[in-house]
Amino acid sequence: MKFTKPVQCVHCGNTAPMKIVASYEVRGDEKGMNPNDPLSRWGETWRLIICAACNEISIGLLRWYDFLDIEDEFQMKIVYPVRNRTLTGLPxxxxxxxxxxxxxxxxxxxxxxxxxxxxxxxxxxxxxxxxxxxxxxxxxxxxxxxxxxxxxxxxxxxxxxxxxxxxxxxxxxxxxxxxxxxxxxxxxxxxxxxxxxxxxxxxxxxxxxxxxxxxx
Ligand SMILES: [Zn+2]
Known part of the structure; x- marks a missing residue:
């Protein structure tokens, strides 16, 4: 079973690695870019992840480039759930x-x-x-x-x-x-x-x- 790097759960606020239960990868050339173009060697990985603290599901999106070590992967962005926090100006x-x-x-x-x-x-x-x-x-x-x-x-x-x-x-x-x-x-x-x-x-x-x- 694979885990993410430590990430903060939007549901409960706990920060820990989350269990990856499904992954889906889309490559740049599949998105219509020329496969011979080195710049097309990038992609997106969608991850369905589960928080061990609250058992709620989140979806992470990871953008990566072939020329970067996978360990240098760009930080995964949580796209679901949306952080419902648009209040500003509070003391x-x-x-x-x-x-x-x-x-x-x-x-x-x-x-x-x-x-x-x-x-x-x-x-x-x-x-x-x-x-x-x-x-x-x-x-x-x-x-x-x-x-x-x-x-x-x-x-x-x-x-x-x-x-x-x-x-x-x-x-x-x-x-x-x-x-x-x-x-x-x-x-x-x-x-x-x-x-x-x-x-x-x-x-x-x-x-x-x-x-x-x-x-x-
Ligand atoms: Zn959680």
Missing amino acids: VNIDRAYDAALKVRNIDSNAFAVLLGRVLDLVCLDKQATGNSLFERLNFLAARGDIPQQLADIAHQLRQLRNIGAHADLGELTSAEVPVLDGLCRAILEYVYKAPQLLQVAEQRLQQLKQDKPST
């Missing part, structure tokens, strides 16, 4: 907390909910929301106008799901809830952090355009 501690949550996303739905709840706690802390509970702090943010009431309602749903994830007697979350949890949390993070950042970029660009405009 460092919130970014880390969200990353920690994403690492358990596909392993334990309840733990995911609990860690997303922690992200909400940190957002409240960052925005200096006051209140004795997360419920009160979210309402505080809505009342002060940091987040619209609709978003506070979303946050309350996430908070309730977090409570179920944290307390076994309230029930159990399943993988079916994972996209819902992630969607709720992303909606909040995007509104609170990404939107203001985009607005700032747009304003700077507008200022730049005004300055660049030749005076009439």
Whole structure:
């Protein structure tokens, strides 16, 4: 059985060699290049690989050249699953907390909910929301106008799901809830952090355009 070099699993975040269960190779000349052209001596290898930690499948793509030693193979790129991480502008501690949550996303739905709840706690802390509970702090943010009431309602749903994830007697979350949890949390993070950042970029660009405009 063959293994890859150590690679980070997008599903669970574990870094280790992965078992290669299938490989498919396409050569440059098969892609229509002249076989006599030395530059055609390259190819792509698609690999179906399995993570030993979470048993989930990933697909790796490797580009190689005949004139390079196979040991020098270009680093394999994971093309599936797609890393679902396009949030920018998060404060460092919130970014880390969200990353920690994403690492358990596909392993334990309840733990995911609990860690997303922690992200909400940190957002409240960052925005200096006051209140004795997360419920009160979210309402505080809505009342002060940091987040619209609709978003506070979303946050309350996430908070309730977090409570179920944290307390076994309230029930159990399943993988079916994972996209819902992630969607709720992303909606909040995007509104609170990404939107203001985009607005700032747009304003700077507008200022730049005004300055660049030749005076009439
Ligand atoms: Zn894994």
